[in-house]
Amino acid sequence: MTKTMPIMNDRSRRLHAHGWFSIVHVKSDESQEIRMLLCNRLTLQTKQIDIENDIRGTLRVFGIKFAGRITSGPFEGRVLELIENTPRLAAMVKPMLIARAALRQQCAVLHKMMLDMVRKDETCRRLMTIPGVGAITAVTYLTTIDDPARFERSRDVGAHLGLTPNKCASGEVDRNSGISKCGDVAMRSTPYQASLALLTRSTKNSGIRAWGLAVAKRRGFRRTVVAVARKLAIVMHRVWADGTEYHWESKAATAN
Structure with missing residues (x-):
């Protein structure tokens, strides 16, 4: 479908010429x-x-x-x-x-x-090959991301969904706090629930689950659920962008 650009006045043109307008993705x-x-x-x-x-x-x-x-x-x-x-x-x-x-x-x-x-939907079916990802998680992810080409790197999806630590830096202070919680609330909560189900209810071993259980021993369970949710979002983008399915025995699928 052809999209027409909105008519800009003189002030809008000047702002656009100075680079003060950021690109906003319009969902299909x-x-x-x-x-x-x-x-x-x-x-x-x-x-x-x-x-x-x-x-x-x-x-x-x-x-x-x-x-x-x-x-x-x-x-x-x-x-x-x-x-x-x-x-x-x-x-x-x-x-x-x-x-x-x-x-x-x-x-x-x-x-x-x-x-x-x-x-x-073929993409949803491929996303559901990932451990912990069900129909609701897959279709919510599909409608939130809309186009995988929006992100040059899969790891950028975690920040887009607000699942990365919030950076607090001012003067001599430089520390990480809780997750930023920016972006789509529904999409952020969906992989969180998928991560929780994967760690607590799943009976089938997978690379992501093994990675999450190892992190839980070092960082605690609450942080691990968020970390696994972020990794699920990254893996889902990679599967979508590559047109492939998740291989349960693949160690590469759990890479950052």
Whole structure:
């Protein structure tokens, strides 16, 4: 699609001539549409969790607590069982359960749309060969980066997503603090969750996981999760840019 340059006035031309304008990447229409789908899906999911927490709080006021951990599956059945003998409480809670069921149903519709897009996209399928990277991580990364050619080096992606240490330098002070947290919040949290799952839930050995466990022994677990998230973002860019897949036995895949 052809993009036209905006009309600049005299002041804008002077600023542009002095190099005070920086290049800004405009995402493709497809990336913006997919990102909107992800945002809408997350909104429905968040509202569903809010309703569940409100129901728990309502029952707690009346001295009713869930025994043990209640997963999302039997949640409604367990609530109906607990309020069976309290008709007034049931009259207040049942509308909340109906709203929750509607949110779950529509969230499932958007989730299926997202999965269908991932199945049809070759890049997403290749990104999902990387350990810890699932459908949501892959498609979120795809819509955030949009074009891998934007970055000359894969390691620059970590800084773009705000996963690199923040530099504090003034006078005699020169130290690194926490990560900069610049860039896309959704994209930064997605590889963090993927890193956490890779380190704590994955049962299959990989070069990235072995590297992360070695770092955890020296630097602690919290820093390791961020470091692995940054490495995942770098490896994802390399896989995307090279048009290849991740090789689990490859030691080169864990290189900085």
